[in-house]
Amino acid sequence: MKHMLCATAMTLVLAAPSLAQDAQPAAPADAQTAPRIENPTADTVVATVNGKDITLGQMLVLRERLPAQYQQLPDDTLFSGVMEQLIQQQILADSAEGNLTPKDEIAMEIERQSYLASKALEEVAGAAVTDEALQAAYDAQYADAEPQTEYNASHILVPTEEEAKDIKKQLDDGADFAELAKEKSSDGAAQNGGDLGWFGAGMMVQPFQDAVTSLEVGEVSDPVQTQFGWHVIKLNDTREAEKPTLDDVRDELTTQIQQEAVSKHLSEVTQNADITRPGEGVDPAVLRDDSLLSN
Numbered sequence: 001m002k003h004m005l006c007a008t009a010m011t012l013v014l015a016a017p018s019l020a021q022d023a024q025p026a027a028p029a030d031a032q033t034a035p036r037i038e039n040p041t042a043d044t045v046v047a048t049v050n051g052k053d054i055t056l057g058q059m060l061v062l063r064e065r066l067p068a069q070y071q072q073l074p075d076d077t078l079f080s081g082v083m084e085q086l087i088q089q090q091i092l093a094d095s096a097e098g099n100l101t102p103k104d105e106i107a108m109e110i111e112r113q114s115y116l117a118s119k120a121l122e123e124v125a126g127a128a129v130t131d132e133a134l135q136a137a138y139d140a141q142y143a144d145a146e147p148q149t150e151y152n153a154s155h156i157l158v159p160t161e162e163e164a165k166d167i168k169k170q171l172d173d174g175a176d177f178a179e180l181a182k183e184k185s186s187d188g189a190a191q192n193g194g195d196l197g198w199f200g201a202g203m204m205v206q207p208f209q210d211a212v213t214s215l216e217v218g219e220v221s222d223p224v225q226t227q228f229g230w231h232v233i234k235l236n237d238t239r240e241a242e243k244p245t246l247d248d249v250r251d252e253l254t255t256q257i258q259q260e261a262v263s264k265h266l267s268e269v270t271q272n273a274d275i276t277r278p279g280e281g282v283d284p285a286v287l288r289d290d291s292l293l294s295n
Helices: 002-021 056-064 068-072 075-099 102-128 131-143 161-172 177-184 188-192 206-214 250-272 284-288 290-294
Strands: 045-049 052-055 148-158 195-200 224-226 229-241
Touching (some): 045 075, 052 075, 056 075, 102 250, 102 290, 131 250, 148 177, 148 188, 148 206, 161 177, 161 229, 177 188, 188 195, 195 229, 206 224, 206 229
Antiparallel strands (some): 045 052, 148 229, 224 229
16 A cells, blocks of 8 residues: 555656646645744644644655655655645545445555564664674674685587587587587577686586586586576686675675574564464355455
8 A cells, every 4th residue: 555655646746847847826825925834843734634634744754655766856846746645645535534344444454564564574674784793694604614616618508409419529520619609509698609607506507517517627518408408518717716705795694684583583573472363263265255345
């Protein structure tokens, strides 16, 4: 639901600049003469609709949800657009208030529950990522890690084993690998003579990786089958990969720390929660019976 509201607000704000270029009716007298509000707070009332206040705090929250490009709009355009969106939103909400169904009430409660759950996890994930936690995770994974071999290889990819065997024979007879790759290979690397660049262990599908690691530099493999077809592979070179710096893997470690923190927190709060499941006695097929929502 909040994504729908953001999209609506975005549409309004997007339209605002073009509207500003057109002739517009004069603003109401009270808007023209409204005194400037000094030192506004989140509780400052910016509009009232059918007796319900719209506050600056609501405007700030809605503005935060807009896509980044709309944050760059001029302040007056952004302000008026967000205010009008909230006014229209309140008008529409009032018009629907007397027509809420049980399904609507349940949907609103689920939205609230989802928001609170997301907030809880965001707080846990955010608090978990500290400089100390990042350094500890880096040391655990990389401080004593063995150097990893990286490979530079080229390949020629064809649909059938027969074609791959013919290519291998041509190479054994002295054909140029790069020229043959440009002529015969069916993948995007063909234009570069089959060059796949540098890659580490686990970056290629297993049969391909196994073939590469078994080759000597300069050697060409027999045909190798993967789900992509038949490969003839040449190992161009190998090197020892430098150990990554903390900055190199910061994003990876951040994600890992957050996932571990969230998993631990969820486990702890679940253990401490009072949970019963009488619904286990319900026929699972009832989940597809939408008519229950109209009762």
